[in-house]
Amino acid sequence: MHVKHLLLIAILALTAACSSKEVVDENLSEAELYQQAQADLDSKSYTSAVAKLKALESRYPFGRYAEQAQLELIYANYKNAEPEAAKSAAERFIRLHPQHANVDYAYYLKGLASFDQDRGLVARFLPLDMTKRDPGAARDSYNEFAQLTSRYPNSRYAPDAKQRMVYLRNLLAAYEVHVAHYYLKRQAYVAAANRGRYVVENFQESPAVGDGLAVMTEAYQHLGMDDLAATSLETLKLNYPDNPSLEDGQFVPRETDDDNRSWLARATLGLIENDDPLPPGQTRASQDVIRQYEDAQEDIPAELLPENQDEVREQEHEASANSDRSWFSYMTFGLFD
Structure with missing residues (x-):
């Protein structure tokens, strides 16, 4: 299903790229x-609206x-999925017009453009974890909504901006926790x-405070x-007794303290590690694919397995054993194995 969605997105993007730029009649008042x-x-x-609004501004x-x-050009760019153009128009x-009666609307749309910058068409169809993505746009959106709420606390857009700020603050905190867990995994405990x-x-x-x-x-x-x-x-037990790191009141660490890595792995925070050599003809990617296949095979419910599953496994075992036979074994039909 995701492939169909991606193909649709690609077709729409190609169509938009190939479409000719609209020419606005010069005789219009x-x-x-x-x-x-x-x-x-x-x-x-919205594309046509953007063209006409730009023409209106330049001609008059x-x-x-x-x-x-x-x-309205800010709004048209925002709805046309052009966040950078929307923010530029808002700025x-x-x-x-810093004293304009509706300047708070410009601040609000600027924050919305950053808020939705990471939530494009692809993000609508793919299960992306926003807490693990680059928080740059989220941080910009939070700061822009903060400007709106501080300068125009009585704005009609302030309540919605405050709600979005709560969400963004939680997202930024969760991102910091992900980074901290990365450092734990790499055994960079001070960081x-x-x-x-x-x-x-x-x-x-x-x-995220409990996780922190x-x-x-x-x-x-x-x-x-x-x-x-x-x-x-x-502090964790007192304020967050239901944190996943606590089991029956006891703290369970995520990482072990065994550090048998090389000096190069420790110096580079694990970015460069000396793994065991791979068998001939194998790569890390192929090992990952095999591991994913085996995990998926184990997760198949019993009711979906064929009735002769035991016979299938026995045949697979025999095929695997036969694949390791020497040419002499094949020539003698296994009589001297």
């Missing part, structure tokens, strides 16, 4: 341009519809502890800082 742009917005023809820069056209409107403390200090009241405390506890345990580990653990 200011009012006619504005009316046609409004009709395009109503019919969701001091007309009665100039400021409104600049404001321009804010710079040119992991610092990330966990950053979450606890800067994202209070977010769900768990990271701190584990990192301090690995570092031998028993007092700090005990303090973090007591």
